[in-house]
Amino acid sequence: MTERTGNTRERIQQVALDLFAEQGYDKTSLREIAERLDVTKAALYYHFKTKDEILGSVLDDYLTEVEELADWAEQQPQDAEHRREVLTRYIDIAGRGIKAARFVQRAPEHTGQSGIGERFMKAMKRMNLVFASQDAPLAERLRTSMGIISVHMGLMIFGPESARPEERGYDPDEVRAAVTEVATELVIGADKRAAR
Amino acid sequence: MTERTGNTRERIQQVALDLFAEQGYDKTSLREIAERLDVTKAALYYHFKTKDEILGSVLDDYLTEVEELADWAEQQPQDAEHRREVLTRYIDIAGRGIKAARFVQRAPEHTGQSGIGERFMKAMKRMNLVFASQDAPLAERLRTSMGIISVHMGLMIFGPESARPEERGYDPDEVRAAVTEVATELVIGADKRAAR
Amino acid sequence: MTERTGNTRERIQQVALDLFAEQGYDKTSLREIAERLDVTKAALYYHFKTKDEILGSVLDDYLTEVEELADWAEQQPQDAEHRREVLTRYIDIAGRGIKAARFVQRAPEHTGQSGIGERFMKAMKRMNLVFASQDAPLAERLRTSMGIISVHMGLMIFGPESARPEERGYDPDEVRAAVTEVATELVIGADKRAAR
Amino acid sequence: MTERTGNTRERIQQVALDLFAEQGYDKTSLREIAERLDVTKAALYYHFKTKDEILGSVLDDYLTEVEELADWAEQQPQDAEHRREVLTRYIDIAGRGIKAARFVQRAPEHTGQSGIGERFMKAMKRMNLVFASQDAPLAERLRTSMGIISVHMGLMIFGPESARPEERGYDPDEVRAAVTEVATELVIGADKRAAR
DNA sequence: GATGAATGAGTATTCATTCAT
DNA sequence: AATGAATGAATACTCATTCAT
Structure with missing residues (x-):
């Protein structure tokens, strides 16, 4: 029972904010975010339309x-x-x-x-x-x-x-x-x- | 014949500093620098070993x-x-x-x-x-x-x-x-x- | 209660034909079709096995x-x-x-x-x-x-x-x-x- | 002596036209063109600014x-x-x-x-x-x-x-x-x- | 009768860098 | 003192498809 409870969206936001704060927006790639969450890049796109929308949210x-x-x-x-x-x-x-x-x-x-x-x-x-x-x-x-x-x-x-x-x-x-x-x-x- | 000789190195530095200051290091590409100077990217590599060295200099x-x-x-x-x-x-x-x-x-x-x-x-x-x-x-x-x-x-x-x-x-x-x-x-x- | 029942299949066909005729098959994405119908892409797959089958039908x-x-x-x-x-x-x-x-x-x-x-x-x-x-x-x-x-x-x-x-x-x-x-x-x- | 005589640009044009004519513009990917020429995609970008420019030329x-x-x-x-x-x-x-x-x-x-x-x-x-x-x-x-x-x-x-x-x-x-x-x-x- | 969540393979494009000439 | 030609690795993004619920 891996605790994968519909929280991916929020996990993306957390990880993204961490990385953006650490390295800046441009230096943070979607690949990096996805890898850290152990999902594919495409999964990010299920939850957000663009990288910019992630930042916005x-x-x-x-x-x-x-x-x-x-x-x-x-x-x-x-x-x-x-x-x-x-x-x-x-x-x-x-x-x-x-x-x-x-x-x-x-x-x-x-x-x-x-x-x-x-x-x-x-x-x-x-x-x-x-x-x-x-x-x-x-x-x-x-x-x-x-x-x-x-x-x-x-x-x-x-x-x-x-x-x-x-x-x-x-x-x-x-x-x-x-x-x-x-x-x-x-x-x-x-x-x-x-x-x- | 006022051919500008030997000053390419300095021209690169000027243009690079301008662009770095304006847009930041990462957002400034060597292509951009080269284009503004009307030389090829390879010319930059004649004068500097890496992009970072340009910044350093x-x-x-x-x-x-x-x-x-x-x-x-x-x-x-x-x-x-x-x-x-x-x-x-x-x-x-x-x-x-x-x-x-x-x-x-x-x-x-x-x-x-x-x-x-x-x-x-x-x-x-x-x-x-x-x-x-x-x-x-x-x-x-x-x-x-x-x-x-x-x-x-x-x-x-x-x-x-x-x-x-x-x-x-x-x-x-x-x-x-x-x-x-x-x-x-x-x-x-x-x-x-x-x-x- | 004029809930449109059971006609989703046909609505998909209509919209798909419209879009295929307008933009061509390849340029029409399932997302587009689904969005226009206000259903999810997965719903299309309930009614048809593949994109090609939609075209066929x-x-x-x-x-x-x-x-x-x-x-x-x-x-x-x-x-x-x-x-x-x-x-x-x-x-x-x-x-x-x-x-x-x-x-x-x-x-x-x-x-x-x-x-x-x-x-x-x-x-x-x-x-x-x-x-x-x-x-x-x-x-x-x-x-x-x-x-x-x-x-x-x-x-x-x-x-x-x-x-x-x-x-x-x-x-x-x-x-x-x-x-x-x-x-x-x-x-x-x-x-x-x-x-x- | 492989006959690589500065003709890459023209070879790209030939191959591209062939493929565009055969499969259409959209269905022809730059990967395909590059592979057929045995160069990398980036090489195409050395010769043309965009895919569209290839078509244009x-x-x-x-x-x-x-x-x-x-x-x-x-x-x-x-x-x-x-x-x-x-x-x-x-x-x-x-x-x-x-x-x-x-x-x-x-x-x-x-x-x-x-x-x-x-x-x-x-x-x-x-x-x-x-x-x-x-x-x-x-x-x-x-x-x-x-x-x-x-x-x-x-x-x-x-x-x-x-x-x-x-x-x-x-x-x-x-x-x-x-x-x-x-x-x-x-x-x-x-x-x-x-x-x- | 459908959705939410995700994937794998693909796309065009950009970049710093290399090297023979 | 420089160019022309190319590469390898990366990037943001899109798509058809799958599957448990």
Whole structure:
């Protein structure tokens, strides 16, 4: 009784996300995914129409959460308190969807052709605009951008699946605290400075 | 008779760096490079042994400069003043080798297999260690890492060859000032805080 | 409750014939047929053993009619009057089974491997022999062949489902008259000439 | 000394045309072509950018000749004598490019997507219009169309490469005479009738 | 009377690389 | 200093078919 319970679709998604996060989208071939699951490539095509659709399905949850956050954030007053709240929520989302977030950080390579690429670029742009408007001073915009990136990078570098083995094994709460601290300085400290 | 003689090697390097920076290493094919130069692919192999060697030769200057900077920095006292100096020099190097820096930032995709990947990972690690030791608090380490990354990102996003057309056209000095401001906060501000 | 029961088999045949006539046998995939019917591919296999059997079942009526016509024709005296009669009947059959006739005309591509291919080649050969014997002069044989082909072509080009939109919309009787005129000239005119 | 003299490109064209004429474009795979030439598939791609380009290059001569004939024909007076001349020339062209002509006759399957498909449809349409205008009676138009088709069919059925082995081996001149006779009746006989 | 899940063999195309000239 | 010709291995994707349920 090998536990093959109609879960192939989800197994594909898991493996695909793992590999995409590890090696990037382009470097991950369908052959690789199929082999790791011990099915044929054609089986992947039973569950998904294209490779891109696999990526889409795998980023969908993450992206949806980010989009909903952006929706909410755009309706809030743009003060320090709310920014802090938005940032905390974003860290939550990225923490849960850590592999997606990792993929997202290195994604520029892929963006542009696939529908999913555009969707995700738009979401990221909206997040950026929550923290600094398009016509804020360059330093301000760079700082808040780096705030968001620091979330991805912090989780990538010190998280449980870091590419650098010597960095694995930190306490998740410690990592989260560090990420929150740095990202907050960049995003909210920015706000305080602007208020001066 | 202004026949361009002997400069093919350099022309290859230029075109290759342009394309690598634009599209990434993997997405750039030798066919593309050769076509743009109006030579055959085989000509590339006359000048370089492999694709990876092209990349290596193209990153070499940049990497050498960074390595020399690291050499120097490791010999200096680790105080705020010297860090500021190191950072300024790094910004100089990145500013000159902006395409290499851009490539470097998205490089994780490529690192690992090719000799050049390792060399450049090592150089980046040394730079990081100049600003925060391996056993500094996580937040501190993340902050200084973000300091370096902010240099690459600032130049990539607001520099003359930004991928986002709406961000092109800023005054280089303005960009440099913003980059310096943000990177310094992250790297030196960090220092001040640590001193408290 | 007008649940369509038991008619799936026929619906498959209809859709398949439509698509085969439009795009050809090879370019029509079972997925396409299944999708258009909103059933799964496996359902097709419940009703037919192979793709080829679908084609067979779909051409069967047409082929049977042609075979019966050939049976009858072979028993008749080979004079102009009877030839005219055979031709008229053939035009009737082709007019009713216009999609089958259309498929038949372009069929050479397919003939040879599938049982149905052979059957239909044989039927066509018999029709040809009704109008000109194997040892008639080449011109005579070509002329009568063209007579039969002109039936298919006339219906294909000027019929209601012509591939060329600008040719759709002629009065069916007009088309039939033209077809009859040309085919008769080729088949019977031939006869008269032969009689001279 | 195996006679491998830079002629691969032409060998590809020959083999491709053979196979296209025999089996049709879609049913002919690049693997098949490559195997028959004892080269790899990649070698085909050294000489041609796509499969379609192979087809294009292979039909080009034929198509060019037909187009030039159409150019010329459109400038001539539309009388029986000139039509006879055009037809004779067309039979010449088809006789020389018999495989192309054969492919052309069954081409509808392929036409439409590939650039070459359109080009060739246009050429055929022009040939048709030389013999009967768009608003001639249906029978007239069908008859002249059949005139052209009878050229292809005659050569296909009775020519040296007939698909039916029992029809191979006729004297080429005899075939040509038969084709000329039937095609002329259809195309010029038509004219006489119209003149009545 | 059908579906869900899968397979094996195939397709066109691309790429880094090689080597004789 | 370079080209022309080719290869081997890979890639994303499609198709007819099977079978347990």
